Amino acid sequence: MKYISIVGDNEYVIEIDHEGQIRVDDQPLSVNFQQLTEGGIISLLIDNRSLEAIVEERNDRWEVLIRGELYSVSVQDERAYRLAKARGLSNVVTGEALVKSPMPGLIIAVSVKEGQVVATGDQVIILESMKMENELRSPRDGVVKRVHVEAGATVEKNQVLLSIGDPPTDI
Numbered sequence: 001m002k003y004i005s006i007v008g009d010n011e012y013v014i015e016i017d018h019e020g021q022i023r024v025d026d027q028p029l030s031v032n033f034q035q036l037t038e039g040g041i042i043s044l045l046i047d048n049r050s051l052e053a054i055v056e057e058r059n060d061r062w063e064v065l066i067r068g069e070l071y072s073v074s075v076q077d078e079r080a081y082r083l084a085k086a087r088g089l090s091n092v093v094t095g096e097a098l099v100k101s102p103m104p105g106l107i108i109a110v111s112v113k114e115g116q117v118v119a120t121g122d123q124v125i126i127l128e129s130m131k132m133e134n135e136l137r138s139p140r141d142g143v144v145k146r147v148h149v150e151a152g153a154t155v156e157k158n159q160v161l162l163s164i165g166d167p168p169t170d171i
Contacts, residue, residue, distance in 0.1 A: 001078070002014070002015045002077070004077075005075045007072075009120075013026075030045075032045040041054055042054070042055050053066045065102050065134060068134045069134075069135060070102065070136050070137050072139040096164070097142065098163050099124055099162045100161060101156065101159045103130070103157050104154075105130075105134070105154075106152070106153070106155075107128075108126040108151060110147060110150060111126070112162070115143060116144045117142075118144060119141050120137075120140055121137050123136070124138050125149070127161075142164040146162060148160050148162055
């Protein structure tokens, strides 16, 4: 089965055959993974490289935290992807998007302020957790509507840190 995965501005075609072999953009990969805890921590072995990731489903996207970088990932099977393209639907996110803490931790820095225009992937917050600094990034283009935390604050998993809304439209 084929899936289309969108990470930022990049699209990847992922194919999984009946024997469980995985190809990404026609390149074969040796992949093994195991969920370590209920908290979404995944241990990955990709072509003999070991990685740990925190993976969480949010709305119609997956939030993946690897090596301190947070990625917002959209995944569709090939049929749904082609149907959306035929209908002219895009991956443009509208409405309010909430940036939530993927784990408990300490806010090291808030890189944006209310009213600031941000683009998808812009760093908005640095969160320290498990002795690692994690850069949280904007899941969409828009304007920072509300900042709910400040540097030095302790936060819990899934706590809303800031909200990003639609940019103002010029009439």
